[in-house]
Amino acid sequence: MRSTFHGLEAMKRALYTQQTALNTVSHNVANANTEGYSRQVVDMSAFHPLQYPAMSRGTEAGQLGQGSWVDSIRRMRDQYLDRQYRNESSLMGQWEVKRENLDKIDAILNEPSDTSLSTVINEFFKSWHDLSESPDSVSAKKVVRQTAISLVETFQHVAARLNTLDNDINLSITSKASEVNSLISEINDLNGKIKTLEMLGDNANDLRDQRDLLVDKIAEMIDVSVTDGPDGYTLKTTAPAPNTVTLLDSTTGTMSPLDPSTISVATFSIGGTQVTSGELRGMLESKKSIGDYLTQLDTLANGIINSVNGVHPSFFIGTGAATMDLDPTIKASETNIQSGTSGNAGDNSIALQVAGLINSKIFDSNSDGTVDTTFEDFFQSMISQLGVEQRHAEYMEQNQGAIVTQISNQRHSISDVSIDEEMANMIKFQHAYNAAARVITTIDSILDRIINGMGLTR
Structure with a gap:
């Protein structure tokens, strides 16, 4: 049986991932006019899953997902163009x-x-x-x-x-x-x-x-x-x-x-x-x-x-x-x-x-x-x-x-910060962050019922 608190851990990682993405957007916007600055992006991936806990091989389908993770924050740069x-x-x-x-x-x-x-x-x-x-x-x-x-x-x-x-x-x-x-x-x-x-x-x-x-x-x-x-x-x-x-x-x-x-x-x-x-x-x-x-x-x-x-x-x-x-x-x-x-x-x-x-x-x-x-x-x-x-x-x-x-324009198209693009990313990451927070709220409500409500008798 999966842990009752598993969802909280997965959503905690989601909050961290989306917060990192939002912070990177902020950094890009702040350096939109900085000479030599290269736009940075967050590489996200699914955090490595777990087999469902069991005394022997689990019988439940699939693996236990653990949310998302930030693999790296990399800059957009083309060495060939450089x-x-x-x-x-x-x-x-x-x-x-x-x-x-x-x-x-x-x-x-x-x-x-x-x-x-x-x-x-x-x-x-x-x-x-x-x-x-x-x-x-x-x-x-x-x-x-x-x-x-x-x-x-x-x-x-x-x-x-x-x-x-x-x-x-x-x-x-x-x-x-x-x-x-x-x-x-x-x-x-x-x-x-x-x-x-x-x-x-x-x-x-x-x-x-x-x-x-x-x-x-x-x-x-x-x-x-x-x-x-x-x-x-x-x-x-x-x-x-x-x-x-x-x-x-x-x-x-x-x-x-x-x-x-x-x-x-x-x-x-x-x-x-x-x-x-x-x-x-x-x-x-x-x-x-x-x-x-x-x-x-x-x-x-x-x-x-x-x-x-x-x-x-x-x-x-x-x-x-x-x-x-x-x-x-x-x-x-x-x-x-x-x-x-x-x-x-x-x-x-x-x-x-x-x-x-x-x-x-x-x-x-x-x-x-x-x-x-x-x-x-x-x-x-x-x-x-x-x-x-x-x-x-x-x-x-x-x-x-x-x-x-010509080459400079190609470099700029890859490395320069686009304010419009960053604003679109900000909305995307903000919605993901808010959704993760709502899930945490929901899980919190479930846990409250389990911990404080299920043991009571009238």
Whole structure:
């Protein structure tokens, strides 16, 4: 015969189960707008039944049910989508940073405009053409001197701004590397806390959400792969072997922090850690682009310095855009500018030759030993290259943005809290709770009759 109190025990479990479900709904609603929070659900099951008590095998059909039980409270998360999101957001960060810095390079070169480098180059050689028409004109020599000063200052200004941008990127790399190191340290701490809690049999859902959010942030800055082991997350870079670096070993708690004091643009590495994607990769690629444009700028400046000095001795001094300047004698007075070689009135031979340099082939564009490119062609090739890189970076950023948005929406559809759904669940669990309470009331009434009423006689 079954126990008189069996129903109370079953309903007690029902109250606990439905109360746990209601508490989980409350937790979901409270964190509906919490960054990185994953919706939690209660997994319920029938509590293991009992054979009907008897001296031998029971003759009653079935087993004695004992109500319901909470197996676990789990978070709604898709690890496959997490991996996809991190890989794509890492590429998104790379192209976003690169596009931003290419835009800054474009703004520095400022082409086309009235103050751009191509404009001042053309004005400089035009002033020599005007001098060739009036070789003895002091005012024409003043214009040559002034346009030369503008040319020098423009080269210096562009070189200085490009170097400033390069230094700014260095500071950003240091800052981002420090942020990555800090996040890795936080994940290491969470690994220990999660392991301690889950050894007791619970799911550390909220701590796991925090840890995954930190990994998402790291993935925006540097390529990272995640392995979830018994001791927590192990983080590695995705560079192919033997360049893979273990950023965090969950088994030993060993961390390999990024060292921004050593940056290699040639290998796209920071402190020996090769970076294949993320904002840090975008910064390294931007530094390479800046170096390339500074080299081309120096080549252009040296072409002007050497070709002009080859016709008018000691007109320019310096090597490269940053140190290019006028010879002190020219800077001191325009009267030191020579129009011709003989010194005779009307001799315009030097002025004509310098003016003609604008159309002369000065550079070897294919590095094949053939001089085949003019100043204008060289500079326009440089600007065209920048335009191509900008358009490509913009396309890649937009493409990655679309991919990241799509995957992010899929993640949100699984993990985000829906207030409407939670309210529906609340009503469902509330009705179940109330029904269990009513059953308890009914059983209590039966027991009261058995205990207090059945033994009475009139």
